[in-house]
Amino acid sequence: MIFEKLKNINDPNIANLLSDFQKIMKQNTYSKKEILHEEGAICNHLYLIQKGVARSFYYKDGKDITAHFAVENGTITAIDSFIQRKKSRYNIELLEDSEVISISHQDMHTLLEEKPHYEKYVRLFLEQIYIDLAERIEDLLFHSAKERYDKLVKHTPNLLQRVSLKHISSYIGITQETLSRIRTQA
Amino acid sequence: MIFEKLKNINDPNIANLLSDFQKIMKQNTYSKKEILHEEGAICNHLYLIQKGVARSFYYKDGKDITAHFAVENGTITAIDSFIQRKKSRYNIELLEDSEVISISHQDMHTLLEEKPHYEKYVRLFLEQIYIDLAERIEDLLFHSAKERYDKLVKHTPNLLQRVSLKHISSYIGITQETLSRIRTQA
DNA sequence: TACCTTTTTTGACAATTGTCAAAAAAATTT
DNA sequence: AAATTTTTTTGACAATTGTCAAAAAAGGTA
Numbered sequence: 001m002i003f004e005k006l007k008n009i010n011d012p013n014i015a016n017l018l019s020d021f022q023k024i025m026k027q028n029t030y031s032k033k034e035i036l037h038e039e040g041a042i043c044n045h046l047y048l049i050q051k052g053v054a055r056s057f058y059y060k061d062g063k064d065i066t067a068h069f070a071v072e073n074g075t076i077t078a079i080d081s082f083i084q085r086k087k088s089r090y091n092i093e094l095l096e097d098s099e100v101i102s103i104s105h106q107d108m109h110t111l112l113e114e115k116p117h118y119e120k121y122v123r124l125f126l127e128q129i130y131i132d133l134a135e136r137i138e139d140l141l142f143h144s145a146k147e148r149y150d151k152l153v154k155h156t157p158n159l160l161q162r163v164s165l166k167h168i169s170s171y172i173g174i175t176q177e178t179l180s181r182i183r184t185q186a
Numbered sequence: 187m188i189f190e191k192l193k194n195i196n197d198p199n200i201a202n203l204l205s206d207f208q209k210i211m212k213q214n215t216y217s218k219k220e221i222l223h224e225e226g227a228i229c230n231h232l233y234l235i236q237k238g239v240a241r242s243f244y245y246k247d248g249k250d251i252t253a254h255f256a257v258e259n260g261t262i263t264a265i266d267s268f269i270q271r272k273k274s275r276y277n278i279e280l281l282e283d284s285e286v287i288s289i290s291h292q293d294m295h296t297l298l299e300e301k302p303h304y305e306k307y308v309r310l311f312l313e314q315i316y317i318d319l320a321e322r323i324e325d326l327l328f329h330s331a332k333e334r335y336d337k338l339v340k341h342t343p344n345l346l347q348r349v350s351l352k353h354i355s356s357y358i359g360i361t362q363e364t365l366s367r368i369r370t371q372a
Numbered sequence: 373t374a375c376c377t378t379t380t381t382t383g384a385c386a387a388t389t390g391t392c393a394a395a396a397a398a399a400t401t402t
Numbered sequence: 403a404a405a406t407t408t409t410t411t412t413g414a415c416a417a418t419t420g421t422c423a424a425a426a427a428a429g430g431t432a
Contacts, residue, residue, distance in 0.1 A: 113304070114301070123305055123308050123312060127269045131322060137322060158196060166379070169217065178418085183380090352410085363389090363411080369410090374432090378430090380427070381424100384423095388418090394411100397408100397409080399407080399409095401404100401407085
């Protein structure tokens with residue numbers, strides 16, 4: 001299942017959906033450090049990571065802050081820009097040599113116009129990522145830095161091995177130094 | 187426009203949507219402190235506040251934490267439970283005597299099955315609340331307690347006058363005492 | 373291997389926010 | 403209006419996290 005977020009859906013039509021979406025998917029390979037999207041531009045693509053790791057990030061007071069990671073089967077985009085069609089504050093870069101599928105906003109829009117019965121799946125996709133985001137808020141509000149780190153270790157241990165700690169630390173909302181201290185005293 | 191989140195949509199069909207949704211809406215009046223939804227139950231309704239204020243909240247280490255406020259024209263539900271059909275950690279209560287419209291999950295599901303072209307609007311609604319949530323994450327991560335409070339004062343000053351500071355403080359992720367100190371030294 | 377760059381850790385200290393207890397102020401009820 | 407309850411503020415102190423600077427470790431390259 002290309003769209004990991006829809007993997008639990010039991011629906012005979014899903015095969016058609018996949019085949020139609022496949023028509024608007026374009027695959028590319030990128031090398032480490034390549035940029036998929038740069039801040040200031042409107043983000044016109046939804047990216048599916050087939051192989052590799054990507055992160056979205058932005059600058060706050062000159063500091064580089066990671067907003068989201070995507071590994072194999074994950075999706076990434078500058079979601080506010082993609083949805084609202086406005087300039088993005090986010091950048092998206094690859095952290096490993098990667099294979100990435102991209103779907104253009106225009107193609108997706110056209111597909112949804114032509115086959116509005118696919119709206120349902122976009123809705124389901126949004127529901128899933130909404131839940132993910134809501135959990136992240138709870139996490140930030142009500143767990144300590146250490147708890148957030150432990151959760152990450154437990155939930156996505158492989159990410160820790162593939163991504164530098166400075167990105168991890170900003171992702172969980174703390175400084176690199178604090179994360180380092182958390183790790184040693186654990 | 188009943189659905190504030192869809193107010194910017196320019197679409198001739200929106201009138202039909204409204205009329206169909208109106209058929210599944212039920213209006214009730216509630217008095218202050220009444221509970222719309224209690225934790226442990228699956229949340230079966232989406233609530234639209236016509237008049238009054240509601241908040242969703244839950245308990246973390248015995249402390250009452252506000253997750254969301256809804257004033258006139260706003261929507262509120264235990265969104266994770268409503269979407270995933272699982273038990274909710276949230277409660278929803280009214281903070282003033284209120285008039286509330288409720289839409290049952292079942293009725294909405296049925297309506298979407300019958301008229302799948304309405305899926306698009308649900309998708310647009312979800313996009314909007316996703317953006318709101320994403321902004322909230324940025325706010326929590328990258329603004330100080332004082333900045334978060336000032337933003338609230340600027341953005342929703344009337345809320346401050348209608349809701350007690352203990353709810354405001356937990357909403358912006360700080361203690362009541364810290365909020366009190368922020369307010370005096372401002 | 374040696375060199376250079378990037379990442380991670382450590383130290384010292386400062387700033388922010390939390391905790392607990394109590395007082396003051398405001399709102400609600402009798 | 404008085405009494406009661408709830409909300410807000412204040413004080414003293416502790417805990418957490420951040421900042422800045424530097425050292426150590428790890429990774430990549432010539």
